[in-house]
Amino acid sequence: MKLRLPVSHAAQAPARGRGATLLELLLVVFIIALASAGVSLSLPDSRAVQLEREADRLAALLDAARAASRASGMPVIWRPTEQGFAFDGLPPKTLPETWLAPDLTQVSAEPVVLGPEPIMQAQWVRLSAASGSEAPLRTVTLASDGLRPFVVMNGSAP
Numbered sequence: 164m165k166l167r168l169p170v171s172h173a174a175q176a177p178a179r180g181r182g183a184t185l186l187e188l189l190l191v192v193f194i195i196a197l198a199s200a201g202v203s204l205s206l207p208d209s210r211a212v213q214l215e216r217e218a219d220r221l222a223a224l225l226d227a228a229r230a231a232s233r234a235s236g237m238p239v240i241w242r243p244t245e246q247g248f249a250f251d252g253l254p255p256k257t258l259p260e261t262w263l264a265p266d267l268t269q270v271s272a273e274p275v276v277l278g279p280e281p282i283m284q285a286q287w288v289r290l291s292a293a294s295g296s297e298a299p300l301r302t303v304t305l306a307s308d309g310l311r312p313f314v315v316m317n318g319s320a321p
Contacts, residue, residue, distance in 0.1 A: 210292045211301045213264040215315065218290055218303040221248075222313040224258050225277060225288075225305065229312075231257070232278030241288075242274040250277075266292055283309045 183191075225241060228250050232239035239252035247261035271289045287306040307313045 210264075210266070214267065214290060214292045214301050214303055217262060217264055217267050218305055218315040220263065221288065221290070222305050222315055224250075225275065225307075226312045228253060228258060229277040229283075233281065236279050238279055239277040240274050241277060264292070283307070285309045288313075 228239045228241060231253060237252050239250055242249055242251065244260070249260055250258050267290060271287065273286070273288075275286050275288060276283060285306070285308050287304055289302060289304045291302040304316045305313045306316055
């Protein structure tokens with residue numbers, strides 16, 4: 164009489180269901196590619212973000228210079244320079260005088276008079292990001308009606 168040992172069902176079953184098929188792997192790769200493409204399209208352009216940051220920074224600097232002009236009673240004039248910009252009428256190094264973004268160009272060449280009177284004439288400054296020999300990528304305008312602080316607007320001057 165021969166003894167037979169019980170054999171498990173796993174040993175008898177064929178080797179199916181132990182991995183992913185090629186079709187399943189291709190489907191996963193396709194879903195990952197589709198998701199990464201969607202994420203890359205939703206990211207903002209870095210030059211546009213830099214331009215908006217520079218415009219917000221310049222608006223804050225213009226308002227700070229306007230407040231310093233009113234406090235001292237001396238006129239302050241903002242003007243563009245080769246290296247960036249200058250605040251005439253303030254002591255040197257009181258406010259920053261360079262752009263943070265190296266490819267930023269200031270379009271309007273008009274100096275901006277910042278006081279000391281509480282109400283000044285309406286003024287604006289247009290900034291754009293340089294993009295080599297192509298047209299500027301984006302333009303933003305900082306404007307004040309003479310009473311309120313400078314605000315950043317997209318597009319051209321008012």
